[in-house]
Amino acid sequence: MPGAKERMREKKMKNQPRSVQYSSRGQGSQASGWVRGHQAEGHRYSQDLPKHITASFFAGARAAEVSVMLKAVSKPTGSCQVFTALPKHMRRRAMSHNTHRLPLRLRDAALRLAERSQRGPEKPPQAKSRSRRARRRHTHLLLEFNRRQRRSRWLETHIWHAKRFHMQNSWSYRLPHTPTAKSYRASYRAMDTHTLLQDLSYFCCLELQGPEEQILRALSQLTSKQTGPTFAASVCLSGARVGRLLLYRAGQYPHGALGPVEFLWRPRAPECTHRQLWIWIHPALKQDVLPELQAVCQCCESVCEVSASSSAAAVDELRNRKRKCTADAAELPAKRLLGDGTRAVGDPVRWESADTHITISDLTMEIVRFRLIGPLAHLVLTDTLHAANEEALRGVCVDADLHQQQRDVFTQLRGVCSTAELPAGCVLGLTVSDPRLTLPQRRGKTVPDLQHISTESSHARDLTLRGVPAHCSQSALWDTSVRDHVTDSRLSEQELNRVRSDVLVPGSAVCVSGVCAVPLLLLHQPGRVCGQERLRWGSGWDLLLPKGWAMAFWVPLVYRGVRVGGLHMSVKHAQFMAQPHFPHDYPDCPAGERCQSEQEAELLEKFKRRPPSKRTNYVKHGCVAPFRCPWQQLVDEWAELVELGGETQSRAGPVQFTVLRSVSVLRQLSAWCSSASAVTPAAAAALHQEQQGALLWVRLRLLGKGRPELHAAVCVPTTSDLQQLTDGQSSGPQEPRHPDPQPESEGSRSVVSHCSRRTLGWVQQGDFSLSSGRGEALAFISLSGLLQMMIQHQRSLVLLRNPSSLQYRYAHVYIDS
Amino acid sequence: MAEPRSPVSASVPHNPIVLAAPEGSTLEMDPIEFTLRKRLPRKLPKRRNDVYVNMKTDFKAQLARCQKLLDAHREICIHGLGLAINRAINIALQLQTSSQGALQLAANTSTVELIDDLEPEDPDEAGEHLTRTRNNSAIHIKVFYPNP
Numbered sequence: 001m002p003g004a005k006e007r008m009r010e011k012k013m014k015n016q017p018r019s020v021q022y023s024s025r026g027q028g029s030q031a032s033g034w035v036r037g038h039q040a041e042g043h044r045y046s047q048d049l050p051k052h053i054t055a056s057f058f059a060g061a062r063a064a065e066v067s068v069m070l071k072a073v074s075k076p077t078g079s080c081q082v083f084t085a086l087p088k089h090m091r092r093r094a095m096s097h098n099t100h101r102l103p104l105r106l107r108d109a110a111l112r113l114a115e116r117s118q119r120g121p122e123k124p125p126q127a128k129s130r131s132r133r134a135r136r137r138h139t140h141l142l143l144e145f146n147r148r149q150r151r152s153r154w155l156e157t158h159i160w161h162a163k164r165f166h167m168q169n170s171w172s173y174r175l176p177h178t179p180t181a182k183s184y185r186a187s188y189r190a191m192d193t194h195t196l197l198q199d200l201s202y203f204c205c206l207e208l209q210g211p212e213e214q215i216l217r218a219l220s221q222l223t224s225k226q227t228g229p230t231f232a233a234s235v236c237l238s239g240a241r242v243g244r245l246l247l248y249r250a251g252q253y254p255h256g257a258l259g260p261v262e263f264l265w266r267p268r269a270p271e272c273t274h275r276q277l278w279i280w281i282h283p284a285l286k287q288d289v290l291p292e293l294q295a296v297c298q299c300c301e302s303v304c305e306v307s308a309s310s311s312a313a314a315v316d317e318l319r320n321r322k323r324k325c326t327a328d329a330a331e332l333p334a335k336r337l338l339g340d341g342t343r344a345v346g347d348p349v350r351w352e353s354a355d356t357h358i359t360i361s362d363l364t365m366e367i368v369r370f371r372l373i374g375p376l377a378h379l380v381l382t383d384t385l386h387a388a389n390e391e392a393l394r395g396v397c398v399d400a401d402l403h404q405q406q407r408d409v410f411t412q413l414r415g416v417c418s419t420a421e422l423p424a425g426c427v428l429g430l431t432v433s434d435p436r437l438t439l440p441q442r443r444g445k446t447v448p449d450l451q452h453i454s455t456e457s458s459h460a461r462d463l464t465l466r467g468v469p470a471h472c473s474q475s476a477l478w479d480t481s482v483r484d485h486v487t488d489s490r491l492s493e494q495e496l497n498r499v500r501s502d503v504l505v506p507g508s509a510v511c512v513s514g515v516c517a518v519p520l521l522l523l524h525q526p527g528r529v530c531g532q533e534r535l536r537w538g539s540g541w542d543l544l545l546p547k548g549w550a551m552a553f554w555v556p557l558v559y560r561g562v563r564v565g566g567l568h569m570s571v572k573h574a575q576f577m578a579q580p581h582f583p584h585d586y587p588d589c590p591a592g593e594r595c596q597s598e599q600e601a602e603l604l605e606k607f608k609r610r611p612p613s614k615r616t617n618y619v620k621h622g623c624v625a626p627f628r629c630p631w632q633q634l635v636d637e638w639a640e641l642v643e644l645g646g647e648t649q650s651r652a653g654p655v656q657f658t659v660l661r662s663v664s665v666l667r668q669l670s671a672w673c674s675s676a677s678a679v680t681p682a683a684a685a686a687l688h689q690e691q692q693g694a695l696l697w698v699r700l701r702l703l704g705k706g707r708p709e710l711h712a713a714v715c716v717p718t719t720s721d722l723q724q725l726t727d728g729q730s731s732g733p734q735e736p737r738h739p740d741p742q743p744e745s746e747g748s749r750s751v752v753s754h755c756s757r758r759t760l761g762w763v764q765q766g767d768f769s770l771s772s773g774r775g776e777a778l779a780f781i782s783l784s785g786l787l788q789m790m791i792q793h794q795r796s797l798v799l800l801r802n803p804s805s806l807q808y809r810y811a812h813v814y815i816d817s
Numbered sequence: 818m819a820e821p822r823s824p825v826s827a828s829v830p831h832n833p834i835v836l837a838a839p840e841g842s843t844l845e846m847d848p849i850e851f852t853l854r855k856r857l858p859r860k861l862p863k864r865r866n867d868v869y870v871n872m873k874t875d876f877k878a879q880l881a882r883c884q885k886l887l888d889a890h891r892e893i894c895i896h897g898l899g900l901a902i903n904r905a906i907n908i909a910l911q912l913q914t915s916s917q918g919a920l921q922l923a924a925n926t927s928t929v930e931l932i933d934d935l936e937p938e939d940p941d942e943a944g945e946h947l948t949r950t951r952n953n954s955a956i957h958i959k960v961f962y963p964n965p
Contacts, residue, residue: 375860418860423934423948448862464856465932465948529854536857 082110146337155201156338156368156550165566171283173202176566183563184572188770190563191538191573194445195374197562198570200542201550204286205367206293208277210358212237215277218296218356224253226662231263231277239267240470241425242523246661247289250296254658258292259285259589260582264427264523267474276478278363284583284591290362294351297358302348338487338548366483368550371525372562373540373573375418376446380560381522381541382414383446384553388433388517396476396486396517398431406430406472412463415456417448420536423467424526429475431517435556436496441507445561476519477544487548489516520545528577531699531816534771538577575765578699578778578816585764587631587695587780588659600628616804619740622755623803626711629762630751631657631780635693637752638782642688645788655693660783665691666817669786673796673815684787694783695761699814700800701769701776704731706809708766708777708800715757715799715808716789722797725810732808733757735801752785757799757808760785777811786813851935851947858898858929858953866890870897870905880908883960887912887920892961898929902956909958923959928952 083095083102092101099110134140145154152174161167165176176199190196208215216232223230227246236243243263249256259282266276281289294300352359372380387407390400410430416422453460476482491512499512520543527539545553558564565573574581584599586592604627607615618626635657660666665687672679700714703725717725717733724730735755752759761781769776777800790796799808863869868883886893897905906924913920935947 417862418857420857421859421932450862453861461930464859465950535855 082106082113142336149337153202153365154337155199156548157199157201157554160551160554161199161564161566164564168567170567171202173283175202178566178568179564185770187563187565187569188572188576190565191373191569191576192771193375195372195377195380195540195560195562196565196569196573197554197557198371198373198565199550199554200369200371201365201367202283203369204281204283205363206279206281206290207361207363208279208293208297208358209274209361210297210356211273212275213273214356214358215275215297218298218358221250221296222247222258222292224248226253226664228663236263236425237265238470239265239473240427240468241423242427243425247292249292254661255588255656257586257588257659257661258288259586259591261285261289264521266478267470280369282582282591283364284595285589286364288590290360293360297353297360298355299351299353299358299360301352301354303350303352303359366547367477368545368547368553370543370545370550370553370557371540372543372557373525373527373538374562375420375539376448377419377540378413378416378422379448380446380557380562381543382410383560384435384556385410385430385432385520386435386438388431392433392515392517393431396431396482396519397479398476398517398519402471402474403431405469409463409468409472412456412459414449414452415460416464417453419524419541420527420539421464422524422539423464424524424529424539426467426524427473428468428522428524429473429477429519430522431476431519433517434491434512434515434552436491436552437510437512437515439556440559443559443561473521475521477521477546482519483546486516486518486546490548490552491515518545518549528579531578531814534576537771538573571765572767575767575776575778576769576771578814580697580778581765585697585778585780586659587629588657596628603627617740618803619742620738621804621806622735622738623711623713624749624751624754624759625762626803629711629780631695633751634759634761634782635695635784637750638784638788639692641752641758642784642788657693657695659780660691660694660696662691663817666815669696669783670815670817672790673813679787679790679794681791684791688784688787691783695780696783696786696815698779698781698786699776699816700763700779700798700811701772701814702774702800703797703810703812704774706732706800706807707768707775708763708809708811709802709804710763710766712763712766712777712779712800712802713755714760714762714779714781714811715755715801716760716785717793717797717799717808717810718757719793721757721799721808721810722793722795725797732799732810735806735808737806755801758785760789760798763800775809775811781813850938852938854934854936856932856934858931864894866893868893868895870895870901870908872901872904876904876907879904880911883908883912884915887916887960892959895958895960896955897958898955899953902954905956905958909960912960919962920960921963923961925957925959927955927957929955 083091083106085106086103090103095101096110096114099107099114102110129135130140135144148154152169152172154174155161158174161176164179164181166178166180167174168177169175187196208219219231223245229236229243230245231237231243233241233243235241244260245263246260247258248254249258262280264278264280266278268275279289279293349362350359351361387403387410388396393400393403406429409428496510496512499510503510523542523544525538525540525542526536528534528537543553571581571584574585580586583589583591583595587596607627616626624630632654636654639655668687700708702708721733724733735757738755761779763777763779766775766777766779768774781798786796789798796813798811798813800811801808866886868879868886870879883893883895895905895909897903909922909924913922929952930950931953933949933951935949937947
């Protein structure tokens with residue numbers, strides 16, 4: 001480390017005389033200064049001594065040197081302690097604390113030093129800041145918060161989260177990652193038996209408006225029927241259900257995947273073909289999806305809204321902050337930022353097309369989205385929310401009849417025992433009163449009430465059988481004007497507290513006249529739908545609210561005993577449901593690629609932080625790609641291997657890898673996996689020919705010990721490995737240690753046949769599964785490799801090996817479809 | 818083992834299944850066009866001394882769990898549904914014999930309504946998701962120490 005050495009030297013030489021050189025001025029032939037150390041070629045120091053010396057000049061130079069040296073001797077360097085002047089054998093413990101342990105001659109100096117260190121380092125004089133009281137004043141705090149939001153957006157629940165969570169910057173938001181309290185198992189238990197709450201407001205909502213046929217025609221280019229229901233699925237089209245699908249670039253299926261979206265149609269208004277559609281996307285996906293949508297809808301004209309929205313005004317204010325701060329008391333009061341704070345003033349949020357009459361609007365941060373996961377999510381909701389009374393409805397323009405019906409359905413939810421019983425993806429619109437008014441005095445825990453369950457059972461049976469009636473999914477939340485009105489008419493905390501203080505019996509319900517009702521939408525999340533195990537696990541409800549109301553609903557929900565999770569829990573939720581998590585598990589999407597590069601840089605940095613002797617030697621472990629999985633290379637090599645295996649079919653050349661998402665093929669594979677003997681070489685060859693370059697998302701469960709990690713290799717077992725397993729002798733074979741450095745012959749490193757067992761793919765998410773009590777992993781493997789393995793062994797067993805280990809473990813392959 | 822959720826595919830013979838559609842009318846549907854997804858049975862809130870028997874967990878483990886519960890409670894309730902009825906009875910009888918007659922049993926049977934969803938393969942064209950209900954038997958065995 002030359003840098004460190006130089007720094008050390010610099011520190012050491014800080015107070016040393018710099019002028020220790022023969023100055024050549026006036027002495028003619030003296031060309032070089034001193035040379036350090038003994039010279040190999042017998043160079044003599046005294047070869048060309050000066051012939052004469054000017055006494056005054058010489059003495060002056062020496063005097064300067066002496067003074068510098070004296071200064072250096074009298075002053076210890078840097079943080080040097082006094083006792084370092086002592087030789088090592090005379091030093092004693094705690095000398096720096098107890099000066100009496102030092103010899104007498106050093107005591108004074110040590111005492112001085114101790115006093116100085118107690119005073120602390122002398123800070124450079126700071127500009128005098130305002131007092132804490134002034135800094136914490138409301139307006140100033142708001143300005144400060146607004147300034148801090150300029151780089152990364154905050155959720156409305158940010159302050160609440162920042163006190164309790166480790167926050168991180170992702171996708172230009174400041175998001176909670178993990179709680180500071182130890183809560184991994186507790187959060188799992190909450191998902192399993194009670195409720196876990198998450199703030200998903202960072203998801204972006206895109207709104208499409210226009211004639212139904214036009215929208216459907218435009219969007220049909222982005223989807224494929226082979227991957228499941230599309231935008232036109234009849235249940236979703238009526239607005240009664242939420243739909244989920246995967247978007248592709250226009251007409252490029254199966255290549256050019258973009259990412260998963262969730263969509264919701266507004267229920268049809270009578271005699272109107274004009275429809276409204278919300279598409280919810282992950283923020284990492286927005287930059288890919290928005291241009292694609294504009295292209296297929298031919299919406300290129302951006303509409304600048306003259307009526308400045310509140311967010312634009314706030315940003316404007318933000319820009320002029322400095323000027324305003326310096327201005328006098330005449331300044332406008334700082335406003336809370338609502339909506340997208342980082343959006344520039346001129347950025348368009350609406351695009352429309354003259355040809356297709358479709359309008360696309362960007363509703364990012366306009367709608368708050370909470371997710372409740374767990375079997376009791378509906379009970380938490382029924383406890384927290386109370387349907388608004390008639391007089392409060394006036395501001396929201398809701399039909400009284402419809403409101404009554406929605407209210408009935410909502411009360412029937414109490415009779416349902418578990419969220420998983422409801423039909424997947426149903427939607428309920430509702431108008432509720434302010435939940436802060438019915439906030440309990442202290443935090444409790446919602447528990448199911450047997451009485452409700454027995455009295456409401458007949459209604460609940462209807463609800464579970466038929467779902468929420470289609471017309472009940474209508475809500476005023478769809479109207480921009482209503483949303484804005486509701487956002488503006490929110491009762492402030494200050495006023496609410498004033499009303500609360502006037503209540504005679506502390507803690508009793510507060511009634512405020514003239515408060516606005518809040519329209520909202522409840523979307524059911526189906527949880528785990530694929531596969532055979534733990535069906536419907538992780539189901540829950542999503543709560544959509546107009547912006548500005550997040551904290552008003554958040555605290556009452558938390559008071560019902562839910563546990564709050566961050567981004568880490570979202571990943572784990574997907575993992576327990578064996579679903580790929582966006583963007584990490586979508587390597588064929590552009591967002592997934594970006595995420596992989598980021599992850600690679602992060603892992604590499606983490607790896608380099610360790611000293612070289614403490615790093616894992618991936619060469620010895622035979623791990624080709626510990627930081628990033630080379631999917632393309634894997635697919636290409638398997639294609640070559642299969643070709644060499646016999647069938648001499650001409651191939652068009654390397655194919656871009658894709659992830660297999662066709663439902664029918666997955667179902668076929670799933671059946672083969674559960675009984676591998678059913679695979680015939682002919683069928684496998686046909687499938688291989690049809691799906692070239694395909695990767696497959698599989699779930700692996702370890703048979704015995706082991707906890708799979710990220711990027712663990714999935715390998716093909718040899719016949720003797722399988723024989724050992726049936727004999728019950730071993731928990732897995734060992735990989736022989738690879739030589740380091742690698743022999744020259746292995747110039748081109750093959751990904752597949754690098755180790756003693758052929759590599760099928762790599763693990764994307766792996767952990768000890770709390771639900772099944774053993775290690776579980778989610779991995780991408782090559783389809784060709786899997787088919788070849790199943791034909792060879794007639795079993796769907798693979799080997800798993802962590803990147804930092806030589807031990808293989810047996811695992812069973814499951815394909816959930 | 819749990820019955821595999823059969824995606825009603827070509828392996829199923831071609832006799833049309835009779836569905837009770839939500840409207841109450843009976844429909845005849847070609848099974849090829851639908852995917853059958855079974856919903857979970859209704860789950861009632863559980864007391865501490867309730868044991869729901871399943872076919873996935875090891876028999877001995879479930880027996881041991883009941884035995885342990887009987888140390889803390891005077892009575893436990895063993896529930897079994899469908900295929901697990903046999904096992905529930907087996908566990909109850911094993912408990913009784915191992916207690917040398919100190920335990921008594923009281924069995925109740927009931928019928929549980931189960932819900933299946935039929936998702937059309939081509940959701941854009943076919944009409945609605947269909948839901949059908951079917952019944953399955955269940956047993957609830959109370960295992961208790963009689964009052965002296």
